[in-house]
Amino acid sequence: MKIELTTEQLEQQEVFRVFVDKEVVPCADQFDKEERLPSELIGKIAENGFLAATIPESNGGKGMDMVTHGLLCEEFGSGSASVLSLFTVHGMLAQAILQWGSPEQRSHLLPQLASGKKIGAFGLTEPDIGSDAKSVQTTAKLDGASYVLNGTKKWISCGQIADIFLIIAQCEGKPTAFLVEKDCPGLTIKPITGLLGFKAAMLAELSIEECSIPQENLVGRIGFGFSHVAGTALDYGRYCVAAGSVGLARACLEACLSYTSERQQFGSLLKGHQLIQQMLTNMIAGIQAARLLYFQAGYLKDTLDPESITASAIAKYFASTMAVKAASDAVQIHGANGCSDEYPVQRYYRDAKIMEIIEGSNQMQQIMISKYIGISARKKGRK
């Protein structure tokens, strides 16, 4: 077994790192305070082809392998979790179209998503429906050649800037996926502010009232909107969050290595104290373990292995839990300074908590992972 990035992957990683260090890191705290991502940044991200990452070259994308895409998410996650969320939800819509879209949807939409001409977002969660996602209350009814949608979607990352949404609604009583353009009459987009973390992810609430969309905007088939279409999107999203969490934890470690190399207490640098070393060591070990998990998930995705879905869930669960611990310790190491907006670790801490919730809470990941193991256990016990 050989676990080693290729020369091309290392070169791409350097490209991502240079961009993030120049365009994201210096402004990330400002994005957080202003609760917005500047359109200039999104334009630069698009210009560099980063939004085209995993879209095939035949559809105008970069055709990036998933391990390389994980590296992209790790680097952007180290700079700003809010910027990472753009890649996550935009890619979730693209992946759903790629896997389950009609030939027309693929040929029409994927090039626009790859170029950034259209920004995509994912509309599953509702005010009263979170983890029990199959029970969404938004409805879709066929009316002539159109579907008419009604309902409310909440906590929609990048909802303020998205041009097109993948909306999961009940159609004929079954979860079904639809594409809804932002300018669809009856769609009202209300910004959500005042969040704990991901403050610049430009979340929105979508009020959908008698939104009439063409019949061709159905994605997949009726009844497969959650299990397959949203399932594909969420699987991709979990992978992004896993890799992004590694990046966030790495930022915590780097901030702590810098801080503990400068600050003295009891006559010696903080990094000389064993209890500080313990926290730093835990971060280092956690980051490496989580990175290996997302590398494994990425490799399984690249080889189209069915085990990749479980591997992504495990990576997301472990990496986000690790990131929260790393960020908590980072604040602890920084003491009062860590609670101040003069240092970024307080932002890392707030953002890390969100990683445990998005794209399926960690409790849902635990259930998914245990069921996967539990299926074997139950059947083994059968006579």
Next chain:
Amino acid sequence: MTDDTIKERIRTFLFKHIKDNELSNDENLFASGLLNSLFAMQLVMFTEKEFQVKVENEDLDLKNFSTINAIDEFVRRKL
């Protein structure tokens, strides 16, 4: 590829998840509670990779994946 070969490969994959050598070719994988929606996605990926076929959106029908016989028939139609 013979009928038995396809079914054997499907059975080998299913066995990794349900550890049941007695699974009949007609047993409904979903109705019996053996498998969940997560596995539905894994089954799609397995079918695409193992048999080099593309599961298109019009193929999204549980009937295509409900039993070993159904998967076998679906694969043979696609090959």
